Amino acid sequence: xxxxxxxxxxxxxxxxxxxxxxxxxxxxxxxxxxxxxxxxxxxxxxxxxxxxxxxxxxxxxxxxxxxxxxxxxxxxxxxxxxxxxxxxxxxxxxxxxxxxxxxxxxxxxxxxxxx
Amino acid sequence: xxxxxxxxxxxxxxxxxxxxxxxxxxxxxxxxxxxxxxxxxxxxxxxxxxxxxxxxxxxxxxxxxxxxxxxxxxxxxxxxxxxxxxxxxxxxxxxxxxxxxxxxxxxxxxxxx
Numbered sequence: 001x002x003x004x005x006x007x008x009x010x011x012x013x014x015x016x017x018x019x020x021x022x023x024x025x026x027x028x029x030x031x032x033x034x035x036x037x038x039x040x041x042x043x044x045x046x047x048x049x050x051x052x053x054x055x056x057x058x059x060x061x062x063x064x065x066x067x068x069x070x071x072x073x074x075x076x077x078x079x080x081x082x083x084x085x086x087x088x089x090x091x092x093x094x095x096x097x098x099x100x101x102x103x104x105x106x107x108x109x110x111x112x113x114x115x
Numbered sequence: 116x117x118x119x120x121x122x123x124x125x126x127x128x129x130x131x132x133x134x135x136x137x138x139x140x141x142x143x144x145x146x147x148x149x150x151x152x153x154x155x156x157x158x159x160x161x162x163x164x165x166x167x168x169x170x171x172x173x174x175x176x177x178x179x180x181x182x183x184x185x186x187x188x189x190x191x192x193x194x195x196x197x198x199x200x201x202x203x204x205x206x207x208x209x210x211x212x213x214x215x216x217x218x219x220x221x222x223x224x225x226x227x228x
Binding site for chain 2: 101
């Protein structure tokens with residue numbers, strides 16, 4: 001029954017290491033979003049998929065960040081050559097349709113710590 | 116660009132007190148407005164929403180009214196409970212383009228018995 005599932009829940013990476021964060025959205029949900037939440041702050045938008053198409057990646061902070069959703073279901077956020085400023089909680093959300101009124105269902109997030 | 120500003124926390128109240136958490140926004144067009152809540156150890160959950168001016172969203176005793184003239188969406192509850200302790204986020208969704216959410220910084224609420 002599922003809600004949005006993210007894995008791993010916690011990740012510790014050494015600076016310079018590559019990481020991959022996984023998101024399993026609710027089955028059948030068209031829209032998928034990635035957000036970055038720094039400690040004590042609100043989530044900030046990273047990127048948006050409608051099915052397999054990445055329609056907006058304006059929030060990705062650098063070219064070290066890459067996201068994909070090849071079959072319009074599971075999505076992966078990859079961060080190359082991690083830096084300390086990448087430490088944050090990465091949230092995935094899905095919506096059943098695209099539209100400004102659509103409710104976004106959030107996963108519990110992956111807490112990334114770069115040491 | 117679009118932005119959301121909400122009152123800074125933390126906010127500490129006694130049980131049965133009246134709650135207001137202020138939220139104002141800046142946006143082009145006619146955004147939809149949301150309040151999300153994050154209980155300890157859980158993910159963000161939608162609490163309520165309003166999609167046009169003068170709409171009132173309500174859920175679990177919480178209410179917020181979309182005020183276009185003051186660009187505000189303040190969250191209120193008449194009598195809070197210990198179980199309402201959480202972090203509350205005000206957010207907007209733009210009316211054009213990708214429907215991403217723009218969040219405020221969050222307000223941590225603690226209710227003491």
